[in-house]
Amino acid sequence: MSGQLIASIADGVVLAAILAVAAMGFTLQFSLTNVLNLSFGSVMTVGAFVAYLIAVVHLTPWLGIALGGVAGAVTTVVLGRGVLRLYARRRTQLFEMMMVTLGLSLIIDYTVQAISHNNIYGYSVLQGSALEMGPIRVTPVQVGIVILALVVLLATWGALKFTRMGKALRATAVEPGLARACGIPTGRVVLVTWVASGFLCGLAGVVFVISTQSVDYTTGEGFLPLVIAAAILGGVGNLWGAVGASLVMGIVTEVVAGLGQGGYSTVAGFAILVVVLLLRPGAVFGGSEDRQLVL
Amino acid sequence: MSAWSFYIGTLLIYFAVDALSAISLNLQFGYAGVVNFGYIVFQAAGAYAAAVVVLGKSAGPGSFQQYVFGAHLPFPLDLVVATLAGALLSLAVGLFSLRRMRRDYQAAMLLIVSLIALQVVSADVPLFNGANGLTGVGWPLGQIFGLSAPASPWVYAAWAVGITIVVYVGVVWLSRSPWGRSLRAMRDHEDAASAMGLNITALRLQVFVIGGAIAGLSGGLLVEYIGAWSPGAWGYAETFVVFTAIFVGGVGNYKGVLLGTLLVPIIFLELPRFLPSIGYPGLTDSLQWVAIGLAWMLCLLFRPRGIIPERRARARRLAATVLEPSPIKEGA
Numbered sequence: 001m002s003g004q005l006i007a008s009i010a011d012g013v014v015l016a017a018i019l020a021v022a023a024m025g026f027t028l029q030f031s032l033t034n035v036l037n038l039s040f041g042s043v044m045t046v047g048a049f050v051a052y053l054i055a056v057v058h059l060t061p062w063l064g065i066a067l068g069g070v071a072g073a074v075t076t077v078v079l080g081r082g083v084l085r086l087y088a089r090r091r092t093q094l095f096e097m098m099m100v101t102l103g104l105s106l107i108i109d110y111t112v113q114a115i116s117h118n119n120i121y122g123y124s125v126l127q128g129s130a131l132e133m134g135p136i137r138v139t140p141v142q143v144g145i146v147i148l149a150l151v152v153l154l155a156t157w158g159a160l161k162f163t164r165m166g167k168a169l170r171a172t173a174v175e176p177g178l179a180r181a182c183g184i185p186t187g188r189v190v191l192v193t194w195v196a197s198g199f200l201c202g203l204a205g206v207v208f209v210i211s212t213q214s215v216d217y218t219t220g221e222g223f224l225p226l227v228i229a230a231a232i233l234g235g236v237g238n239l240w241g242a243v244g245a246s247l248v249m250g251i252v253t254e255v256v257a258g259l260g261q262g263g264y265s266t267v268a269g270f271a272i273l274v275v276v277l278l279l280r281p282g283a284v285f286g287g288s289e290d291r292q293l294v295l
Numbered sequence: 296m297s298a299w300s301f302y303i304g305t306l307l308i309y310f311a312v313d314a315l316s317a318i319s320l321n322l323q324f325g326y327a328g329v330v331n332f333g334y335i336v337f338q339a340a341g342a343y344a345a346a347v348v349v350l351g352k353s354a355g356p357g358s359f360q361q362y363v364f365g366a367h368l369p370f371p372l373d374l375v376v377a378t379l380a381g382a383l384l385s386l387a388v389g390l391f392s393l394r395r396m397r398r399d400y401q402a403a404m405l406l407i408v409s410l411i412a413l414q415v416v417s418a419d420v421p422l423f424n425g426a427n428g429l430t431g432v433g434w435p436l437g438q439i440f441g442l443s444a445p446a447s448p449w450v451y452a453a454w455a456v457g458i459t460i461v462v463y464v465g466v467v468w469l470s471r472s473p474w475g476r477s478l479r480a481m482r483d484h485e486d487a488a489s490a491m492g493l494n495i496t497a498l499r500l501q502v503f504v505i506g507g508a509i510a511g512l513s514g515g516l517l518v519e520y521i522g523a524w525s526p527g528a529w530g531y532a533e534t535f536v537v538f539t540a541i542f543v544g545g546v547g548n549y550k551g552v553l554l555g556t557l558l559v560p561i562i563f564l565e566l567p568r569f570l571p572s573i574g575y576p577g578l579t580d581s582l583q584w585v586a587i588g589l590a591w592m593l594c595l596l597f598r599p600r601g602i603i604p605e606r607r608a609r610a611r612r613l614a615a616t617v618l619e620p621s622p623i624k625e626g627a
Contacts, residue, residue, distance in 0.1 A: 036399040038406065087596065095330075098399040100595055102332070102406070106532055106588030114581035221531070222414065225407040232400070263418025266411050274391050 072202015381511020428525020
């Protein structure tokens with residue numbers, strides 16, 4: 001029993017690593033632009049499919065991981081700069097913008113469905129023989145995913161903390177008007193945010209399908225609930241919070257799945273958010289609707 | 296009976312079911328400003344509930360299909376159970392998702408509920424037979440007269456349209472009642488409505504449960520005609536067909552909503568049947584969804600109030616003439 005539990009927790013850490021990459025991207029763009037981007041899951045799917053195509057033409061999976069991230073970045077920039085700006089110019093408000101991203105999600109998902117012939121594709125790359133350490137069985141690729149997440153965390157944290165652009169980004173997230181008045185090129189800051197968060201989004205899509213070993217048009221949409229829950233539970237814009245929340249959700253999700261209730265694993269992750277919301281509404285759902293779109 | 300007669304009768308039934316959905320969502324979204332992105336889950340709850348009380352005792356694991364409960368309830372208990380299932384589920388969901396919080400968070404939570412519910416029902420086979428779904432659902436009212444729903448679509452259409460008319464009249468009456476006015480007050484200015492003594496959370500929950508009950512009823516009506524229900528029938532995107540119908544027709548205007556229902560789920564989604572098919576089977580379906588997404592985006596861009604917008608209340612015009620020049624700036 002305890003061996004089973006430990007194995008589930010190890011699986012949970014791997015899931016948390018994937019979730020953390022996505023949640024960092026989500027929280028980054030949400031805190032800066034204030035758009036609750038529901039097309040995030042669809043962009044993950046796009047990244048995953050790009051990586052799959054790379055595998056189909058027999059190029060190295062590492063290229064797939066990199067190009068999946070790039071595809072996420074490009075898609076996000078096109079959506080953010082092209083579409084969302086168009087709506088922002090027509091004085092679309094915070095709430096309507098979320099509905100716009102939902103429409104985008106619908107369009108992307110079903111375009112992918114049309115292109116992929118609505119099939120599920122197997123995607124097994126980089127899978128090695130499992131290492132056994134007591135009750136824990138991990139594959140090298142799972143270790144790689146956790147290391148990747150740690151690298152992404154440190155790189156993002158370092159960039160936000162120590163670079164000029166990171167400082168500008170934090171300033172814009174807190175007070176866009178003042179930041180602009182101080183001479184910070186907020187337009188460029190937003191662009192950098194779209195690129196970085198889009199890259200993380202695509203990357204998360206790729207490592208997710210490496211872990212599940214299959215990809216279809218609902219891949220990202222199925223993962224989106226956990227991403228949003230982790231980003232919100234961690235506190236919007238809080239990098240370490242997002243990682244901590246991912247860890248909690250990843251472990252709870254896998255422990256529930258380990259108990260033989262695979263269908264309810266996502267429910268358990270989401271339930272944490274609901275419980276915290278009921279006990280401490282202010283801690284999670286801070287922030288008012290007065291915040292402005294920054295695009 | 297010719298194929299055409301069957302087809303038109305079926306379309307009429309779909310129109311009735313979609314109109315019920317649109318009316319209920321318009322009450323929630325158009326009048327109360329509650330953005331129910333998980334609407335389809337409540338319709339699904341009604342459909343599953345009606346199915347298990349019509350199908351009879353489940354033969355258990357290993358048989359053709361397995362599900363919980365299982366009974367042979369006579370008319371009208373089947374539809375009552377469907378309605379109650381929708382209402383109870385929306386009460387449960389509403390209790391945690393309708394608290395005072397940012398509207399975009401609230402909408403996102405309901406979308407998450409929709410996505411998760413689909414995963415749960417697909418994975419938990421003993422609940423409602425998983426991804427394969429339930430089939431062989433009959434029509435209890437028709438059985439009394441020796442009719443079956445698929446064999447007599449026009450009788451069923453008359454029944455479904457009759458129910459829709461009753462619900463339509465009821466919802467319009469509710470919307471014009473003082474309760475309906477307080478919904479609009481809440482939608483337009485939540486803080487002011489709250490200051491006037493309206494209990495915002497309770498109002499939201501009431502409208503959510505009423506909408507959920509209508510959703511459950513529509514699900515029950517639908518499943519008794521088509522006879523089968525599975526997770527493929529209630530993907531998260533289905534909710535947005537109804538939303539698009541409301542956006543196209545007119546947010547907050549019931550006549551507009553009926554027009555939108557005719558235009559989007561009926562004419563727009565049925566039209567491709569008459570066009571030459573392109574590509575592989577299933578491509579048209581995917582492209583239809585893309586088109587729904589595009590219609591949704593265009594509505595948001597150009598006509599956020601729809602073809603027939605909501606009529607502004609007459610009292611406001613009166614107040615404006617009396618108070619002119621108005622000393623109060625709106626939204627100040």
